[in-house]
Structures are given as C-alpha cells and as structure tokens.
Amino acid sequence: MIAEIISIGNELLNGNTVNSNATFIAKSLHENGVSVNFSQTVRDDAFAIKSALQLALQRAEIVLITGGLGPTHDDITKVAVSEYFDRKLIFREDIYQKMRKMFERRGIPMPEINRSQAYVPENAEVMNNPVGTAPGLIFRRGGRYAFVMPGVPREMTAMLKDSVIPLLRKECPDCRVAVNIFRTTGIAESAIYEKIEKELKSFSSYEIAFLPRFTGVDLRVIRTASDMDDQEKFDRFRSVLSRHIAVYIYSEDETELEEVLGRLLSERQETVAVAESLTGGLIQDKITNISGSSAYYMGGVVAYSNEAKERLLMVKENTLENHGAVSKEVAAEMAQGIQKQFQTDLGISTTGIAGPTGATATKPIGLVYIGVAYHSKVKTRRFQFGTDREINKQRAAQAALELARQVILEINS
Amino acid sequence: MIAEIISIGNELLNGNTVNSNATFIAKSLHENGVSVNFSQTVRDDAFAIKSALQLALQRAEIVLITGGLGPTHDDITKVAVSEYFDRKLIFREDIYQKMRKMFERRGIPMPEINRSQAYVPENAEVMNNPVGTAPGLIFRRGGRYAFVMPGVPREMTAMLKDSVIPLLRKECPDCRVAVNIFRTTGIAESAIYEKIEKELKSFSSYEIAFLPRFTGVDLRVIRTASDMDDQEKFDRFRSVLSRHIAVYIYSEDETELEEVLGRLLSERQETVAVAESLTGGLIQDKITNISGSSAYYMGGVVAYSNEAKERLLMVKENTLENHGAVSKEVAAEMAQGIQKQFQTDLGISTTGIAGPTGATATKPIGLVYIGVAYHSKVKTRRFQFGTDREINKQRAAQAALELARQVILEINS
Numbered sequence: 001m002i003a004e005i006i007s008i009g010n011e012l013l014n015g016n017t018v019n020s021n022a023t024f025i026a027k028s029l030h031e032n033g034v035s036v037n038f039s040q041t042v043r044d045d046a047f048a049i050k051s052a053l054q055l056a057l058q059r060a061e062i063v064l065i066t067g068g069l070g071p072t073h074d075d076i077t078k079v080a081v082s083e084y085f086d087r088k089l090i091f092r093e094d095i096y097q098k099m100r101k102m103f104e105r106r107g108i109p110m111p112e113i114n115r116s117q118a119y120v121p122e123n124a125e126v127m128n129n130p131v132g133t134a135p136g137l138i139f140r141r142g143g144r145y146a147f148v149m150p151g152v153p154r155e156m157t158a159m160l161k162d163s164v165i166p167l168l169r170k171e172c173p174d175c176r177v178a179v180n181i182f183r184t185t186g187i188a189e190s191a192i193y194e195k196i197e198k199e200l201k202s203f204s205s206y207e208i209a210f211l212p213r214f215t216g217v218d219l220r221v222i223r224t225a226s227d228m229d230d231q232e233k234f235d236r237f238r239s240v241l242s243r244h245i246a247v248y249i250y251s252e253d254e255t256e257l258e259e260v261l262g263r264l265l266s267e268r269q270e271t272v273a274v275a276e277s278l279t280g281g282l283i284q285d286k287i288t289n290i291s292g293s294s295a296y297y298m299g300g301v302v303a304y305s306n307e308a309k310e311r312l313l314m315v316k317e318n319t320l321e322n323h324g325a326v327s328k329e330v331a332a333e334m335a336q337g338i339q340k341q342f343q344t345d346l347g348i349s350t351t352g353i354a355g356p357t358g359a360t361a362t363k364p365i366g367l368v369y370i371g372v373a374y375h376s377k378v379k380t381r382r383f384q385f386g387t388d389r390e391i392n393k394q395r396a397a398q399a400a401l402e403l404a405r406q407v408i409l410e411i412n413s
Numbered sequence: 414m415i416a417e418i419i420s421i422g423n424e425l426l427n428g429n430t431v432n433s434n435a436t437f438i439a440k441s442l443h444e445n446g447v448s449v450n451f452s453q454t455v456r457d458d459a460f461a462i463k464s465a466l467q468l469a470l471q472r473a474e475i476v477l478i479t480g481g482l483g484p485t486h487d488d489i490t491k492v493a494v495s496e497y498f499d500r501k502l503i504f505r506e507d508i509y510q511k512m513r514k515m516f517e518r519r520g521i522p523m524p525e526i527n528r529s530q531a532y533v534p535e536n537a538e539v540m541n542n543p544v545g546t547a548p549g550l551i552f553r554r555g556g557r558y559a560f561v562m563p564g565v566p567r568e569m570t571a572m573l574k575d576s577v578i579p580l581l582r583k584e585c586p587d588c589r590v591a592v593n594i595f596r597t598t599g600i601a602e603s604a605i606y607e608k609i610e611k612e613l614k615s616f617s618s619y620e621i622a623f624l625p626r627f628t629g630v631d632l633r634v635i636r637t638a639s640d641m642d643d644q645e646k647f648d649r650f651r652s653v654l655s656r657h658i659a660v661y662i663y664s665e666d667e668t669e670l671e672e673v674l675g676r677l678l679s680e681r682q683e684t685v686a687v688a689e690s691l692t693g694g695l696i697q698d699k700i701t702n703i704s705g706s707s708a709y710y711m712g713g714v715v716a717y718s719n720e721a722k723e724r725l726l727m728v729k730e731n732t733l734e735n736h737g738a739v740s741k742e743v744a745a746e747m748a749q750g751i752q753k754q755f756q757t758d759l760g761i762s763t764t765g766i767a768g769p770t771g772a773t774a775t776k777p778i779g780l781v782y783i784g785v786a787y788h789s790k791v792k793t794r795r796f797q798f799g800t801d802r803e804i805n806k807q808r809a810a811q812a813a814l815e816l817a818r819q820v821i822l823e824i825n826s
Binding site: 017 | 425426427428429430431432433435436437438439440441442443444448449450451452453454455456461465468622624687689691692693694695696697698700701702704705706707710711712713714715716717718721725754755767768769770771802803806
C-alpha cells in the first residue's frame with residue numbers, strides 16, 4: 001500500500017514551524033507496513049491544495065492531509081478538499097453540540113467563529129477529534145482514500161492513532177508488521193555493523209535500520225506479515241544481538257536511559273543523587289523529566305568551581321592539586337561525596353571540558369571522566385568526545401547514566 | 414522571486430529523520446525576501462527526483478535540492494539531476510585533491526568510495542563545501558536555477574549561507590529585506606496583540622508575525638526594500654513596542670534569555686548560583702550551554718527533598734512546616750540560601766508542582782514560586798502553569814531567568 005502526505009500551512013513554508021507532523025505520519029505508516037513515496041507541503045491556498053491532491057491521488061492509494069482545519073479565515077483546507085471531491089458542506093447539529101460541550105467543560109464560552117467547524121461535507125465520514133474541536137474527514141473515490149486531519153500535532157497524532165491506523169489495518173491486513181527497537185549506547189553504528197554483519201545474512205527478509213542519535217544508536221527491526229509469526233527465527237535474531245552487543249542494549253521498548261535507570265532503582269527501592277560539573281544540570285534535568293522520579297531521586301549539586309567541589313562534595317584539596325579537576329580521582333570522590341551528602345545508594349558524577357574553550361596542555365576539549373558510587377563500590381570511566389559543547393554535555397550525561405546502569409546490574413563492558 | 418524546495422532521502426519518508434533542512438531553507442529564503450510556495454520530499458529514486466525537479470521548474474524560478482550527495486550507492490541525486498539537465502559527469506582532479514587534503518587534516522586515509530564525489534557535471538558551477546567532502550552544484554536553464562546541496566544539516570546550512578544566499582542577493586537586489594526579532598516572555602500572544610493592535614495599522618506594509626514558543630512569543634518584523642531605509646518609520650514602530658510591551662522584551666537579536674542574563678552579569682562582573690526544585694537542573698543546564706558561563710556561574714543545588722532544602726539551602730524547618738515547600742516563603746529562603754552557600758551576587762530559586770501527579774488540596778499541579786535574591790534584595794513571584802511536566806519545567810525556568818533579569822535591571826512589571 002502506497003501513501004502520500006500533504007502538509008498545509010504558510011507557517012511551514014515561511015520556516016516558522018518544523019514539519020514534525022509529516023515525520024510522525026511517515027513513521028507511523030512505515031511501522032504499519034504502508035510506504036510513503038512522496039510528501040508535499042503547500043500554502044493555505046485552494047488552487048495549490050487541489051493541485052497537490054490531484055497529483056497525490058494519481059500516485060498513491062492513500063492521501064493524508066494535515067493543517068488548515070482551524071476556525072479562522074485562512075483555514076481553507078476543508079472547503080478546498082470538499083470542492084475537489086464535489087461535495088457540498090452542510091451544518092451538522094451533532095458536531096456543533098459536541099463542540100459546545102467541549103468549551104463548557106473548559107469553562108469558557110464558545111466563540112461564534114468556531115461555528116464554521118460544524119460544517120462538514122454531505123454524507124461525509126467524520127473522524128472524532130478527542131482533544132480538539134475540528135473533526136477529521138474521510139473521502140473515498142475509486143478505491144482511494146483521502147484523510148483530512150488538523151495540523152495541531154496533539155490533535156493529529158490522536159486522530160491518526162484512533163481512526164486512521166485502525167482503518168488502514170482493516171483495509172490491508174497483509175500490511176501488518178512487527179516493529180522492535182533496540183536502543184544502544186556506547187558503541188558506534190559501524191562497530192555494531194561489523195559485529196553482526198555476517199550473521200545478518202540469515203535475516204535478509206527483516207528490514208533492519210541503524211538510527212543514530214547523539215546519545216547512541218537505535219536498531220530498528222521491522223518484520224512483515226510473512227515473517228512476524230516465526231517466533232523461532234526472531235529468537236535466533238535476538239540471540240545474535242545477545243552474543244555480540246548485549247551490554248550496549250539498554251532498552252527494547254523505546255524507553256530512554258533515565259527511565260530505565262529509574263525503574264531499576266524503583267524495583268530495588270534505592271535512591272540516587274548526582275554531582276555534575278561539565279554536564280551542568282543536564283543529568284538531573286533528564287532524571288526529573290520522568291514523572292514519579294521524586295521517589296528515588298533525592299537531588300544533587302552542580303559544582304563548576306573547585307571550591308564547590310571541596311565544600312559540597314568533599315573532594316580533597318590534595319586530589320584537586322595532584323590530579324586536576326578533570327581526572328578519574330576527582331570523578332570518584334565527587335560520586336562518593338554526593339552519595340554521602342544525600343545519603344543515597346547511588347552517586348553519579350561528571351567532570352570534564354565541555355568546550356569550545358578551556359583546554360589545557362594535558363586536558364583537551366571533550367575529555368570527560370564519569371564516576372559512579374554504588375553502596376561501597378566505586379567505578380570511573382574516561383571518554384574523549386568532540387568539540388561541540390552541547391553535544392559533549394549530551395554524551396557525557398548519557399555515558400554517566402549508562403555507567404550507573406552497568407554498575408547496578410554488574411555488567412562489565 | 415519564487416523558490417521551491419526538494420528534499421531527497423528515504424530516511425525522511427520512513428519517518429526516521431525530521432526534515433529540519435526544509436524549515437531552515439524556507440526560513441532563510443523568507444528572511445531574504447524569497448517566497449517558497451511548495452516543498453516536495455522524495456525518495457532516493459532517479460525517476461522520482463527528475464519528476465519532482467520538472468514540476469518544481471515549472472512553478473518556481475529557483476529550486477533548492479538537498480540530500481543524496483554522499484558517496485554510497487543510494488546517493489543518486491547528482492546523477493539524476495545531471496541527467497535531467499543533460500550533463501555528463503567528469504572527474505575533477507582539483508576537487509579530488511581538496512578532499513584528500515581534508516581527510517589528511519583529520520589524520521585518516523580517504524576511503525576509495527569517496528572518489529565518486531570528485532565527479533561533477535561538465536561546465537558545472539561548483540559550490541564550496543566548507544565542512545564536508547561533497548561539493549554543491551549550480552545548474553542554470555532559461556533564467557531558472559537549481560542549487561544542489563548535501564543533506565547533512567551542518568554542510569547544507571554553511572553552503573546556503575556562503576554560496577546560495579549571496580548569489581540570490583546579487584540576482585535580485587529588490588528582494589532585499591530587513592528582519593528584526595523581538596523576543597518576549599511573560600505575556601501571551603493575544604495580550605501583545607491587544608496592546609498594539611490599533612497602532613499596528615500605520616505599519617501595514619510591515620510583515621509582522623507572532624511566533625509562539627513554550628518560553629515566550631517572538632515578534633518577527635520583516636520590512637521589504639521599499640520600507641527598510643525609512644529609519645524614522647521604524648523608530649516609530651519601536652516606540653510603539655516600547656510604550657506597550659518594553660518590559661517583556663528581553664532581546665532584539667535572537668539571543669536566548671540565559672545568554673542575556675550572562676551578559677548582564679559579565680558586564681557587572683557579578684556571579685550567580687541556582688537552587689532548583691521542580692525545574693530539576695534545567696536552569697543550570699541552560700546557563701551552562703553558554704560558552705564562557707564559568708566566568709559568572711558558580712554552581713548550584715537541586716533540592717527535591719525538604720531535607721535537602723534545609724541542609725544545603727538553609728531553609729528553616731519552621732518555614733517548610735508553616736507554608737509548605739511550594740510557597741513564596743520557601744522560594745525566598747532558597748534564593749537567599751544558595752546566594753550565601755556560593756557567596757554570589759545573585760541567587761535564583763524555583764519550587765513548585767511539575768505534575769502530572771503530586772497535587773494537594775491547596776497546591777494544584779502547575780503552581781510555581783520563583784525566588785530571586787540580588788545583593789540584599791529579595792523578590793518572589795507566583796505562577797499557575799498547566800499540567801504538562803516538561804512544559805511546566807520549561808516555563809518555570811524561563812520565568813526564573815526573567816525575574817532575575819528584571820531584578821538586576823530594576824524593571825517593575
């Protein structure tokens with residue numbers, strides 16, 4: 001099954017808004033066995049919308065349209081698409097009442113302007129909008145579909161998930177695929193490939209993609225209908241990963257590392273505190289993005305100055321003098337110091353040179369030491385990252401969370 | 414002048430990569446007086462690329478193509494576009510030597526596969542790639558241009574800035590525009606609009622856009638050639654903003670608030686420390702993203718627990734008992750405590766309920782108190798944000814940086 005995406009909105013073509021909608025739709029369709037061959041972005045202009053739709057219906061069986069369903073005068077998508085399909089717009093009392101109720105629940109009067117959103121094409125199939133006022137629309141012609149969805153990402157994603165995907169699944173049972181994502185960190189894309197390359201040959205019917213991020217490489221495996229019920233084969237595939245890269249895989253369900261670490265601590269009813277230097281609060285920001293983190297995360301210190309490292313983290317003056325602030329010895333004392341300061345099971349520390357300035361004769365930009373103290377154990381690790389400040393912070397934060405995971409699970413990588 | 418963008422790459426249509434390139438190109442062109450009417454995304458497929466190019470050349474004078482210039486077998490953009498324009502590819506020794514030197518500087522041998530990147534269309538105009546190996550290409554036909562650029566964002570943005578934009582400026586002197594961005598925080602889009610709506614009528618030839626972000630609203634003003642030299646008119650416009658929203662404007666050059674605050678502190682040779690509760694390290698992460706922040710940022714504490722607030726921030730047990738951790742009294746003591754702990758001129762604090770859980774009978778989700786201690790002054794402010802955890806953290810961080818700016822500059826909003 002072939003699909004095409006049409007994104008509508010001047011803000012997209014003036015560069016004010018990144019078109020994350022198109023990416024989300026493409027990803028959802030791809031992970032449901034539907035290929036997207038083209039994606040078009042057009043202005044809020046009836047002629048442009050109709051031309052794009054005509055072209056899309058020539059080369060795709062399914063057209064997904066987003067944007068321009070709002071109540072203001074520049075939202076013309078519904079009118080343009082209805083004209084293209086020769087459908088009159090009619091007022092639907094049921095939709096109008098549903099909108100009124102939505103405003104009532106929010107405790108604000110419904111603006112008169114929203115009334116226009118209760119007009120839909122006659123005999124239209126309407127898709128429910130669980131989080132907004134604009135209903136979605138389905139048009140069918142000659143075995144082809146056009147789905148019209150709002151441009152507000154929250155509304156579009158809900159409608160895609162609740163209405164579009166289930167309908168496509170029903171229309172095309174053979175499109176059914178299974179998607180597995182193995183998240184890795186601490187190993188380069190090319191290194192993963194080298195390790196498993198030969199054994200991948202037995203899995204040529206799997207679509208295997210290496211998706212690099214600053215914090216690691218995601219391995220995405222898509223199995224089509226002919227393969228997905230062969231559990232024995234997939235078990236063999238997993239054992240290939242197990243043999244070669246098990247220690248680098250921290251999640252198999254798109255969970256981020258900070259959440260994986262949080263789950264480990266929750267299971268053990270243990271706690272963590274963090275001492276950051278070059279990462280400057282980023283690790284704790286990530287940890288506290290997880291709802292419920294207050295159960296295991298006690299707090300921490302950002303110690304940019306040596307003085308703060310001594311006073312709040314009990315790093316010895318001697319250690320700083322003999323080894324410098326960027327050293328494995330200081331990383332170790334920082335991790336133990338924060339563990340003691342907050343009386344936690346786990347202490348995590350980072351020290352390094354984020355760049356782009358600050359290098360010394362012996363300490364280049366991107367040099368980072370990570371420390372982990374877990375009960376009475378202490379472990380440190382050295383990294384040499386690049387020259388970009390924010391990327392170095394991201395990588396150091398991920399490396400610190402990963403070392404903590406490995407120490408808790410007694411993994412030796 | 415009308416432009417069209419063609420983005421090439423399977424990763425875009427499988428939803429693996431957000432097409433930030435198209436947004437960046439559209440923004441750059443728009444801010445240089447060139448309109449983008451359509452944007453197409455196609456697969457690494459010669460037929461698709463040629464079809465897209467043909468269509469684009471029918472409706473635009475300038476076509477900007479990105480992606481598929483790498484050295485691997487799925488990078489076919491150069492071949493497809495050269496075929497479309499009936500140009501043979503020839504080996505260019507000078508490009509080859511330049512690539513070799515680039516690899517030499519990096520200290521790695523040049524892979525044989527990169528040799529293919531030294532082939533360019535005969536009589537081609539080549540655009541220099543200052544940060545990568547793939548050269549850019551310019552094709553001209555019948556007064557229309559096609560620019561071919563790499564898909565790696567760092568390479569594309571450098572080439573656009575260094576080669577494409579200067580050429581377009583030369584070709585179209587009348588496209589010249591002036592762009593001003595006024596960054597605001599602490600005021601809603603609709604409230605700005607209400608305040609300045611009437612006076613905007615005298616500036617109908619300005620293109621004025623309200624661009625909302627989680628942390629505030631950017632006001633972007635674009636003046637075309639006919640307007641941009643009328644300085645007196647622009648001064649009148651600025652005085653409208655001054656009269657109505659001056660206190661909310663923190664920068665006029667796209668600088669982020671953490672950098673504005675950093676500059677203020679640097680000028681005064683003053684220092685800052687931060688005590689975070691609900692923001693969980695985010696404020697310090699933002700501050701330390703600025704290169705050179707170690708000159709004024711000393712460090713800070715993330716105190717999730719009451720115990721940490723007492724021990725590290727010297728918040729009184731009584732205050733916590735009488736007012737609760739989420740209160741203006743605790744925010745004030747946290748700000749003073751961190752100022753004292755790090756001996757800084759400025760102390761910033763946040764306390765609140767990030768959500769989505771944690772509300773009490775009297776303290777709803779999204780309730781936030783900000784505290785600022787500056788020398789002997791202390792100021793607090795109360796906010797009621799929404800229910801999204803990460804957005805609440807972002808808003809609270811921005812509100813804290815903004816209150817610090819206002820206190821330093823003695824602004825009363």
